[in-house]
Amino acid sequence: MSMTSPLKDELELNFQEAERGLSQREALEEANRCLYCYDAPCIQACPTGIDIPTFIKKIASGNYKGSARTIMTANPVGASCARVCPTEELCEGACVLNHSTKPIMIGNLQRYSTDWAIQNKQALFKAGKKNGKKVAIVGSGPAGLSAARELALLGYSVTIFEAEKNPGGLNTYGIVSFRLPQRISYWEVEQVKSLDVEIKTNTRVGLDVSADQLIGEFDAVILAIGMSSVPKLGIEGEDLAGVYDAIDFVKATKTGAISDEFIGKKMAVIGAGNTAIDAATCSVRLGAEQVAIIYRRTQKEMTAYDFEFEFAKQEGVGFHWLTAPSRILADESGHVTGIECMKMVLSEPGEDGRSRPVPISGSEFVIPVDGVIRAIGQSRYIGLIEQFGIKHDDGVVMLEADSYKTSNEKVFACGDVIFGKGQGEAMVVSAAQQGKDTAYEIDLTIMGEAVDIA
Amino acid sequence: MADLSINLAGIKSPNPFWLASAPPTNSGYQVQRAFEAGWGGAVWKTLGDPILNVSSRFAAVSFNGQRVAGFNNIELITDRPLEVNLKEIYETKKRFPDHAIIASVMVEPQQEKWHEIIKRIEAVGVDGYELNFGCPHGMAERGMGAASGQVPELVEKQTYWAKEAASKPVIVKLTPNITDITVTAEAAVRGGADAISMINTINSLAGVDIHSWNTIPHVGGKGAHGGYCGPAVKPIALNMVAECARNPRIGLPISGIGGISNWQDAVEFLLMGSTGVQICTAAMHHGFRIVEDMIEGLSNYLDEKGIASVMDIVGKSVPRYSDWGNLDLNYKVVARINNDICINCNKCHIACEDTSHQCIDMLKDESGISFLRVREEDCVGCNLCSIVCPADGAIDMIELTNELPPMTWNERQAYLGGIENESVDFAK
16 A cells, blocks of 8 residues: 555545636636627537526626526526536537637536525525426436426426435436535525425335326326446456446445545546546545556547546546456455456447447456446336336337327436437436426426417 | 937927826836836826825726726825925936926916916926816816816916916816817917827716715715726827817827827827827826837837838828718728638627618528628628627628719718709799
8 A cells, every 4th residue: 555645534625626616707707708699609509508698798797696597597407517518519619719719618607607606595496386287207317307497487396206315316426526516416406496396305216106106196207217327247256345336436425424445446447438437536536546447449439528538637547448358356355356358459330330349369468456347338227117117228218209208198208218229318418408398398288388369 | 210209399208108197107206117117208296286185096997807998086186295296306307307207287277376386397497387277176176177177268378377487388288078179279279388288087987886885986985076087088089189180270289198008099199190198097007117018019110111200100190080071971881791700609790680780691501501691782881790790800891882973961062052052043
């Protein structure tokens, strides 16, 4: 173990938000740099269609509450998105100033306004007049919360069923604290709760309450359950104590005291998506001495966002491209000692259009590690989906065309549960928009078309 | 290198950049620091009977985060004894014999008062005088400054009295708080002024604190109007300079003042008829060191234009300034958008659509790419689109050829008058 191993309270500091927010002066200068485009491309590029020039203009004028309201109206998880959105691929990538100077820091300005609202304990919305209809939402992640918010504004009585101890889903448990502190997610939850939305936590649908019960008691049900644990690798040694599920690994850093058991350790992370990056950077901040990401394809095929990749490199994470694990090694007492890998080569693309990695025989080599984290995607809550009796494809809920309706007319679905098989989007911001759209579709289904007075 | 030295009504200075009479020229220490930094001249903080000042005194206007777009003050003339100022003027002049020191003066509008103070200043030696007929606050309530500067007879008389006692050139500093500044400028001419300077500050209230509801600035919860200056007033000052410069009944050298922040502003004032310029707010914002860039920028500009002396550009734009009735009604420009430079912010479209002549269309080409186009037949050439455009070079105002000969409103009316007279004759 390294002589300079950090003390445990220093580890806690590692999980404080990494990026500092803009100062008032920085926000003002940046806000004033915004051109206030008409029919702005940044709005088009935002999945939730936040009126970005308007919220930025409101920062410039000192109308912070109005600015936060503009953001949160369009995106009920706008404070989280300010931190986790791949802005260079969305709003900032579309900024017209990319063609002349440099794009506006839209994400940071969005964080400025929402931070202001959080710090000043602002309640931004009021529930709509009750229309007597009830909607159950399963899952309180970005999609479920957004649907709940919109339905509450429209006058529905909304009950959210959440299996975890606390609401917020991915934003509460799945994104590393140094990028998204839990208090941000909880504030967004509070904003929704303040609209008389009931959130039943520690309540697992399918166990504590049945799918049929929900379908029977509510006018509509939204399935926004996201995805489940990381699937097994299917290699020898993965049931060892030193092999972790990346989702659980990150969640552990957000639910209890920060563990000191990884100080000075060598860790391998299998996979190169955003969760893999989170698991790797988490390991670094837990004091691991060496952290390596092992990926069977190349940097080009990696699904992590560029900014995530950059962040991981800055944190000192190493990358083994075209490498796949074949065996996890342990000593006689069951402690992981290494991971045996094979070098890969990319061949013709398969059904999914991605080049297939093929192992090079005889290329086995061992990377000495003390722990392994699986981050090769997430499995699905197939059992629960089947309880609702709705059509799915390998756990991806199938929808009617241009709709969030499932094969049961009272059941709607949005968020990660509909992502995959060429359907949906994986981003938090997309889930938020899907939640909104699901709410509007339910309103249209239940209340019918608005009567045209003219 | 071009010759930057000027001669304003006999007052010589190594360059056209003078510090205006204001807080920066309050003491010998400051003026000497300014001369060390490169300023060509300084108009000393107005001499007179020492006054009492209040606290606080200044306020500024920010615009979209840009500090000191405009500046407001309620400070009065010097609060130091005359003999102290005179001693320091003497010492400064002795140390910097080639730099211009002009004494700004303000006393009550009585002949003996003017004679007395001018004689005392004469004794220490200055290069000229500037009669402060412009200070709009405080002193005006006592019948001095702008109060006398707004009455042409008082401007004339006091100029005359000062000239009676002065052996050095007398500049009359005019207030902009008047409908037509040429009226008081002509009064200064009648009083025998050697030059005029303008503008002094404009009556202003910098702002109101929307939380405390106090004025900005306030003195223990009460405010009074101040004098406004800084970049925001430049267009007002430039017009007043130009109006005096093109008035044949004035014909005096002009020392231009008002919002000059850099060498380009200075060139504009020189072109519009100023022989030199006076600066205050820019120095108060950034310190005396800014003059280095002013001198270098002006020098480079003259060299690039192949102009030997700064005096050669004085007034060169004055013949181009006239009355609206003399503008050619048949001259026509239209906006043209350069789509390769355009960044598609659509600001031109919305400005034109909502507030001008609805002639910029938002279109898509066959591949779905957005672009903007001006319907030239509907464009009146107002310039608004090119003003709001943030991408340099994206919108050009193109001059169209017109088969019709130039025709001004005045010419048109004269011509129509002729027809009318003829038709009247015909009816007989």
